[in-house]
Amino acid sequence: MARQLAVFASLNQVALLKRALYREGVYVEMVRTPRCYSSTGCSFALRCQTAELPLLDRICRQWKIEPGGIFEEPEKSETPPDLPFIEDE
């Protein structure tokens, strides 16, 4: 299944979005943006499935956060997945 990288300027934005998605039952990876997708240098991205993009879009609008871009990632990626670090509410 195609994966998408939604790129954002700030890790803080990415961290908020990741938690917001998790509360909606969707787990996404938080990764450093590969250089080829980042024009400004040093940014972070959420790696998610294509089907999760509408939810991500809704949450971005809710928090008034604009992605810097959304890119389809090749099938194979060497970036290891991270694991959630979220305490039980």
Next chain:
Amino acid sequence: MIYLDNAATSWPKPPGVVRAVSAALIRCAGNPGRTSHRAAMDGAALIQECRERLAQLFGIANPLRVCFAFNATDALNLAIKGMLSPGDHAICSSMEHNSVWRPLTALAERGVEFSVAEAPPSGIVDVASVERLLRPNTRLIVMIHASNVNGAIQPVAAIGQLARARGIALLVDAAQSAGAIPIDVEAMKIDLLAFPGHKGLLGPQGTGGLYVSERVNPRPLKEGGTGSESNSPLQPSYYPDRLESGTLNLPGIAGLNESVRYLMKKGLAQIARSEAALIERLLTGLASLDRVTIYGPPPGLPRASVVSFNIRSMDPVWVATELERVASIACRPGWHCAALAHRTQGTQETGTVRFSPGPFTRMAEIETALGAVAELARKA
């Protein structure tokens, strides 16, 4: 030790805070926002969790408007120096801490004017006295929420109404109220809230924050690495990055995260009730002693967990030293970095002895303290 100096820094910290700090030092290696390895990402998630807890505590809609600082003084400087430019006018109360008075005084040398709304000796500012000082170029009202000298609580919500109606930003110094008195930034119309992590929020020293509403946009006090848009020479315009350059105190924030979790689980109302009972006993006990003068709001008015007093003709420093020597009481004498407040209550020559119980202070400790003060007062 009977610790009655929570207004300086709270002690002890809730169970789990030390563990949280240690865990962060062990697990969250690296620098959040600078890299993407697991340890750094864990740290980033922890920081966000703390932001969200603080947002919930203060009624802040967007956690990204919570900018971490290193203490309340840091946050106040960020706000005051970020909001004011030459030609602007600001208003503060006569109960402010030096962390408001000194930045305003420094800015006054660079073309910013400020006026002081005088409070009566009890320490509570009248809203009308603030309104009388308004000018066309008034850009900021700075108000201490609760006095660190005598516990007086300012009518922040009413001042917020006034400020909002006039399009003026309100900065609240919540150094003594965060974690002790309920704060809702929307209901109280607060545009900027400066708070320490290490007092009422029960976290480690080296933590604090500044809430910045979407109605204001202070200039950054410092520019630097934010982990975002590194190829740009410009400081990011979005929050919190705009006001958070450099490495955050991640272990401290881990501890703060745990302490805020503890506070919210225990409930501010319960803590407030407990502290109110301690303060009431302190006030009635001190009031019954000859040669002891208590300062601050009259009985019956709400007060933060702070009591200032003097024993007639005794140097407060000597009193505090004796209290520690004879009864292991830790308290703070002097002027409490708040010369304006001491001038307001008429103790600018002597200073005072300050007792400030906390959530873990027991009534038996208050009784011991009262006994020790009574013993000293007999010698006066």
